[in-house]
Amino acid sequence: MEDQAKSEIRIGVFICDCGSNIAGYLEMKELGDFARTLPNVVFVQEKLYTCSEGGINDIKASIPREKLNRVVVASCTPRTHEPLFQSACEEAGLNPYLFEMANIRDQCSWVHMRERDKATERAKCQIGMAVAKAARLRELSRIKLDLNHSAVVIGGGVSGMSAAMALGNMGYEVNLIEKQQRLGGLLNDLNMLLPAKEPPSKLVDDLVGRLEENPKITLHKGSLVTKTEGYVGNYVVTVQKNGEEKSLKTGVIVVAVGGRVLKPEGLFGYDGDKVITHLEFEARMKQGVPAAKNVAMIQCVGSRCSERTYCSRICCMTAVKNAILLKEADPETRVTIFYRDMQMYGVENEDMFRKSKELGVRFVTYDPERPPVVEDGQVKTYHLRMGRDIVVPADLVVLSTPLIAQEDAGDISTMLKVPINEYGFFLEGHVKLKPLDFATDGVYLCGNARFPATVREAIAQGLGAASRAAGVLSKEALFTSGIVADINAETCCGCMGCLEVCPYGAISYLEDRGVCEVNKVLCKGCGGCAATCPSSSAKLDGFSSVQIYAQIEQALAG
Amino acid sequence: MKVHRRARYVDQSRCTACGACAEKCPTKVPNEFNFGLDQRKAIYKDYAQGIPSVYTIDPNNCKVLQGQKCGVCAKVCQAKAVDYEQKDFDVDLNVAAVVVSTGYELFDATRISEYGYGRFPNVIASLEMERLLSAGGPTKGHLSRPSVIHGELRLKELEKLIKKAEKAEDSGQLEALKKEQAWLEDHVHKYHTAKKLGFIQCVGSRDFRFHKYCSSYCCMHSIKEAIIAKEHESETESFIFYMDLRTVGKGFEEYKNRGANVSGVKYVRGRVAEILQDEDLNPVVYYEDTEQRKVTSMTLDMVILANACSASRGIVKIADLLGVELEENNFIKTHPNKPLDTNVPGIFTCGCAQGPLDIPESVAQASSAAARAAEVVMTGGRALAV
Numbered sequence: 001m002e003d004q005a006k007s008e009i010r011i012g013v014f015i016c017d018c019g020s021n022i023a024g025y026l027e028m029k030e031l032g033d034f035a036r037t038l039p040n041v042v043f044v045q046e047k048l049y050t051c052s053e054g055g056i057n058d059i060k061a062s063i064p065r066e067k068l069n070r071v072v073v074a075s076c077t078p079r080t081h082e083p084l085f086q087s088a089c090e091e092a093g094l095n096p097y098l099f100e101m102a103n104i105r106d107q108c109s110w111v112h113m114r115e116r117d118k119a120t121e122r123a124k125c126q127i128g129m130a131v132a133k134a135a136r137l138r139e140l141s142r143i144k145l146d147l148n149h150s151a152v153v154i155g156g157g158v159s160g161m162s163a164a165m166a167l168g169n170m171g172y173e174v175n176l177i178e179k180q181q182r183l184g185g186l187l188n189d190l191n192m193l194l195p196a197k198e199p200p201s202k203l204v205d206d207l208v209g210r211l212e213e214n215p216k217i218t219l220h221k222g223s224l225v226t227k228t229e230g231y232v233g234n235y236v237v238t239v240q241k242n243g244e245e246k247s248l249k250t251g252v253i254v255v256a257v258g259g260r261v262l263k264p265e266g267l268f269g270y271d272g273d274k275v276i277t278h279l280e281f282e283a284r285m286k287q288g289v290p291a292a293k294n295v296a297m298i299q300c301v302g303s304r305c306s307e308r309t310y311c312s313r314i315c316c317m318t319a320v321k322n323a324i325l326l327k328e329a330d331p332e333t334r335v336t337i338f339y340r341d342m343q344m345y346g347v348e349n350e351d352m353f354r355k356s357k358e359l360g361v362r363f364v365t366y367d368p369e370r371p372p373v374v375e376d377g378q379v380k381t382y383h384l385r386m387g388r389d390i391v392v393p394a395d396l397v398v399l400s401t402p403l404i405a406q407e408d409a410g411d412i413s414t415m416l417k418v419p420i421n422e423y424g425f426f427l428e429g430h431v432k433l434k435p436l437d438f439a440t441d442g443v444y445l446c447g448n449a450r451f452p453a454t455v456r457e458a459i460a461q462g463l464g465a466a467s468r469a470a471g472v473l474s475k476e477a478l479f480t481s482g483i484v485a486d487i488n489a490e491t492c493c494g495c496m497g498c499l500e501v502c503p504y505g506a507i508s509y510l511e512d513r514g515v516c517e518v519n520k521v522l523c524k525g526c527g528g529c530a531a532t533c534p535s536s537s538a539k540l541d542g543f544s545s546v547q548i549y550a551q552i553e554q555a556l557a558g
Numbered sequence: 559m560k561v562h563r564r565a566r567y568v569d570q571s572r573c574t575a576c577g578a579c580a581e582k583c584p585t586k587v588p589n590e591f592n593f594g595l596d597q598r599k600a601i602y603k604d605y606a607q608g609i610p611s612v613y614t615i616d617p618n619n620c621k622v623l624q625g626q627k628c629g630v631c632a633k634v635c636q637a638k639a640v641d642y643e644q645k646d647f648d649v650d651l652n653v654a655a656v657v658v659s660t661g662y663e664l665f666d667a668t669r670i671s672e673y674g675y676g677r678f679p680n681v682i683a684s685l686e687m688e689r690l691l692s693a694g695g696p697t698k699g700h701l702s703r704p705s706v707i708h709g710e711l712r713l714k715e716l717e718k719l720i721k722k723a724e725k726a727e728d729s730g731q732l733e734a735l736k737k738e739q740a741w742l743e744d745h746v747h748k749y750h751t752a753k754k755l756g757f758i759q760c761v762g763s764r765d766f767r768f769h770k771y772c773s774s775y776c777c778m779h780s781i782k783e784a785i786i787a788k789e790h791e792s793e794t795e796s797f798i799f800y801m802d803l804r805t806v807g808k809g810f811e812e813y814k815n816r817g818a819n820v821s822g823v824k825y826v827r828g829r830v831a832e833i834l835q836d837e838d839l840n841p842v843v844y845y846e847d848t849e850q851r852k853v854t855s856m857t858l859d860m861v862i863l864a865n866a867c868s869a870s871r872g873i874v875k876i877a878d879l880l881g882v883e884l885e886e887n888n889f890i891k892t893h894p895n896k897p898l899d900t901n902v903p904g905i906f907t908c909g910c911a912q913g914p915l916d917i918p919e920s921v922a923q924a925s926s927a928a929a930r931a932a933e934v935v936m937t938g939g940r941a942l943a944v
Contacts, residue, residue, distance in 0.1 A: 019606065019692075019693045019694030021693045024693060024698060024699070048606055052575070052607050052611050053610060057574060057575075166930070166932075169933040169936075170929075170933055170936045170937070171937060193895075309811060309812050310809075310811050311806055311810065311811040313806040313807070341804065341805075342802050343804050343806045344772060344802075345774040345914075346774050346913055347771040347885070347889065348894065348913075349772070350770065351771070425808070431808065432921065435918040435921050435922045436922055451808040454894075456894045456895070457897075457922075459896075460919075460922060460926040461926070463925070463926035463929040463930060464929065466929045467925040467928045467932065470929065470932060
């Protein structure tokens, strides 16, 4: 672009209908007409979907044709679409930071559906603000980072082992860290896998054997992760083993720390003897089929209730599996399962469910308002289908308790700066579209650490997390965002207010000079420092005071 | 491997998806993407956000390709992208790994004759409901009853027919047409929006006559559709008829509770025996309420069937071509401990091609299959053994 053209600010505004998501609730023509009146705006286009291939091509074509040096898109949320529009700018030769977005969908048409006129005025204001800021945007550049082409997998259960295996097979160095002295996790405590119909040791031994053979993979058993530092491509993970610490450099981290089974103290007469959990039942089955003529199983013990609202996904299959094994060992054994909904989703599970019924397992629906009572070798309950109380003899009661998060899930969450939900399960970047990614770059999740999963699902997720991680490892270098903070050393008084608010540990205090400094690679551009700084020395590129004041003035003027 | 590509009669490298062709194309046909609830042209795009964003000519309906006179689209296309001479062609690919992710198809609910699907306009399939609720759909998200949508189209037709009959002075036909018009006008007015909805679960799933398996995702989409319908129209009342409500995913049970507590969705445990229709085209559902222990009925504005996830018909041919084994339901056979691997080394599978899955599991599996394929590609096949 020629210098002369550069000095003149030429803004193109692209307004998206988002089907009828926006156009159904706002006067689009008015928005377009308004945008044309704004200073520096030389081109305006309205489109059914600006994000469609046609819409993107229009942006790319308009930049040289209209000599645009700033682009504003008024559409949906930058959270999902800013990168797409930015890359369109970049492909047309425009610095991607000369782009601004007005979210007139989520923040306007969706929330003001029944106020067409006012919502239209509001959208105009948003577009005006975006244009005001766009006129003051400056070119920013991304920083190129080197990258360590290796992975750390935390957790040696079936999903962690699967992730390590896949990454190792792709040729990356992998460090697999397991807290216990042996790999396998929860599988080691199980008796038999259905529908695979094989003992879990077969799967574990096979995986362990192949991991040990793979020269790319290093196993750290009886080891604990005590510290992590760094950022995508350049993490340093500190691992402690027998009191000795070791630092591992890695590009990516896979969180596969698993879960544990809830011990139902105080529920349904749990005593660990006549009333036990399925995990304890599996341990007994390993020693031989328990001598019980009447076995009762109760579902949703400590789950789908006010303390723990979630359904633990795998307990119905576990109960049906154990019921089948009991019936196959002795068809005379009476097995009754007290349940709310049998969660036997899919092909294999429903097959197992049907098979258990064919074998004569009884199913009784109970009402969570009137749950079964276990006492004196009997289970009493209100039978929801018959509409009356029934009593079932039970010399053994097996409780289906949910999987819960690991005790140290909170510590790992803090250490890696990745979120967990209210029950301690790790929270993915997007429930549907990024099930195995964290919002933080370079950290991935799989298996029971994410949410209860069957063996089939845990393996698939482990491989999937490996695939996501390989997406980073397969690159030669990484680039950071241009939106980062900067501290003016001339005016910084060294109060360290910014250092305290930075959630990414990106700011350090330089003792010798008495000022603070930003590590631009660690900085995520949250702006906490800029908002805190009493001397306006800290500023955030892309969100400078000049830009924000211009937006405020525009908003107040409207 | 050889991939056969069908002609689209539009040059992909030239088409800018401006849409002028479709605007001027004189041939209207039912739009299959919206299940015939609106119309598309003979030159069309499947849906607005499809990739690549390029128009296609439907050779069965295009006048030129049917040997008649037209050529309007070629005339209006400034990019000169329309090419009636384009031919099908084969692409040769030399690859180390293959991922079969051919998905599923919706169970054909006309097979369950007692539910009246295909006979009663206001008994629809779950995907039709998705289109009705979609802001980009045929009603722009308004929940119109299909009897009303079709009724409005018929009313336009009737206007013309009545004029014709008036000219012809055919009083017998005129009377019949006017009677139909009066009834339809009243119907369209009275039932414009579907407000009392019934969702029938396990339509073709967990049914020994059709699919024995559970389709995994239908409980959640019915709850979702009920919640969204309520967001669109605050007077909506929804009933979900189910056997077991399977809410096994992360946040699913909580979403089900939200449906009941916030959106007032009523969950009725019982299998629907039959659906009939009253004189106002309202579906009447006969069912056993197992919690009340009685057989009863309910009149609704619209019934939405949770059609099962069926293996796609084409999968048999693909499986045969690739030598991949299918299980009894025609899903691709996998082992629980090797969830992405088919019986053929280097050929992997994911998503509903290997069995019903919801979106998060499908997305996760897609990454997993990519990992298996990458293992093969990046090691030159050494990982095939595992």
